[in-house]
Amino acid sequence: MPSVNGEDEVMARPIGVKTAKAKAKRPMGEEGKNLQELRQMWEIKANDLAMKDKLSKTKLLDNLLAKTEPLSELKVALKNKLITEMLSK
Template structure:
């Protein structure tokens, strides 16, 4: 104990003033685990296996994108070409829906009996709408 007090005084150039608290808490369960040998407890980090980087074609991999950075990148405004592409895709989807609706209307308006393909197409359109 005297050696520990001398070491503290040399390291911090002040007398250890909490000896009474140390004596009270030294056998407490919370503090007893800190004095176990290092290889007895669980390790917090897993050991990383070393991989030969000489065989790889590309350069070293960078860090993965974090959660906050990924969210921020989705919130940023898209560049001009990406915005035009998304607009074109939306227009194409609307055109496809309209063409399906027109075909469905034609099938419903048809007075002659429907053949098998027309009937299956009509049922398919009905299931898509619901």
Template sequence: MTRSGVTCLRSARNEGSSKRRNCEDGSYSACRQANEIDSAVADEGTTRPMGVKAAKAHGKKPMVEGNELYEFQTMWRIKQHDLALKEKLSKMKLLDSLIAKQELLADYEEALKKKLINELLCN
């Protein structure tokens, strides 16, 4: 073959069987960056499954939801105890005001006074 024919074959062979894919500008790094951007856009819609090591580590961690439930139950018990103490304190104030009265008590006030005394002494 002629010298110009060999050159033509060599250039055609280099374009088709290159190990590295070249982008339009010819640099490998620009092509790799373009592929990474395309793959990042494609991966936005899907999530990867958890790996073996990550799954094992996830199984060994304490459950956060259980801890939050325990904290809520503890807080609820404290709140109930606080409400019970406030109710008892209000009953004591009411009884104190009934005892402190100088004039005669009405029948319903006398009944309330006896009821409050019984409740506070029994508990």
């Protein structure tokens, strides 16, 4: 664009709204770092799910052991299975 002084001057255009949003959504760090953080979060989540599963099995076994009335065959089999799982680990 010609300027008032007769010099050719390149003016920087402001970025558009879509470009600004796309730029804001891009990751700031390296891709490897983000992947490593994602893997760490996945490991934590997997460990958390394993602990929740173990806790639920423990609660179920506690409930089965606490019952005073005779258990059905299915409940006895479940109790024995849970006990062997707990002892094997």
